Amino acid sequence: MKTLLTVSICIPAYNEEKSIVRVLESCTSQIEENFLIEKIVVISDGSSDKTVELAKSVKDPRIEVIEDGLRKGKSDRLNDLNKYVSSDIIVMFDADISVSSNMVVSYLVKPFLQDAEVGLVSGVSKPFPPITFSEKVVNTGIEMWNDVKKTQKNSDLYLSEGQVRAMRKAFYKNVTFPRMSADEAFVFLACMLQNF
Numbered sequence: 001m002k003t004l005l006t007v008s009i010c011i012p013a014y015n016e017e018k019s020i021v022r023v024l025e026s027c028t029s030q031i032e033e034n035f036l037i038e039k040i041v042v043i044s045d046g047s048s049d050k051t052v053e054l055a056k057s058v059k060d061p062r063i064e065v066i067e068d069g070l071r072k073g074k075s076d077r078l079n080d081l082n083k084y085v086s087s088d089i090i091v092m093f094d095a096d097i098s099v100s101s102n103m104v105v106s107y108l109v110k111p112f113l114q115d116a117e118v119g120l121v122s123g124v125s126k127p128f129p130p131i132t133f134s135e136k137v138v139n140t141g142i143e144m145w146n147d148v149k150k151t152q153k154n155s156d157l158y159l160s161e162g163q164v165r166a167m168r169k170a171f172y173k174n175v176t177f178p179r180m181s182a183d184e185a186f187v188f189l190a191c192m193l194q195n196f
Contacts, residue, residue, distance in 0.1 A: 008087040012077040013095035026099035046071030075177040108166040119171035119196025123164030
């Protein structure tokens with residue numbers, strides 16, 4: 001009998017009361033193909049809103065909510081999650097996303113099943129329609145970046161996304177995120193340095 005890969009979905013969250021239930025419900029509805037989601041972990045980074053309360057309201061035995069009341073920053077919380085879980089694969093979702101289908105985790109896990117040398121897989125983000133001027137600027141930047149990625153599929157150009165990514169245990173257990181905002185750039189470079 002074939003042993004299934006285990007997966008932990010990890011969500012660092014800071015004041016995400018508007019989206020945390022939606023993200024967790026998306027996680028609990030994921031279709032598991034040749035893998036088993038053993039944990040869905042939300043770690044609150046000192047949220048002062050109802051993020052923790054709402055996360056705990058989503059009923060699924062796989063959901064664990066970690067809350068220590070401290071505001072440490074996303075990088076430290078990513079490190080906490082890397083230490084906390086021990087699954088074969090860790091899937092990281094930002095708490096403010098909307099997962100597009102119940103196959104997203106399957107799509108992220110598939111390359112790990114096909115190639116033992118894959119250390120990092122990322123998704124592609126599509127922003128919500130912009131309302132404010134700032135949102136329009138950000139969305140334009142994302143659209144331009146997505147256009148670049150489409151033309152560079154077979155290059156060594158950095159193509160990772162920070163909002164949705166998966167990492168193999170042999171990789172994520174050897175990553176320590178520095179305190180910086182570009183965690184997606186760091187994780188890509190760390191993956192290359194570890195020869196995945």
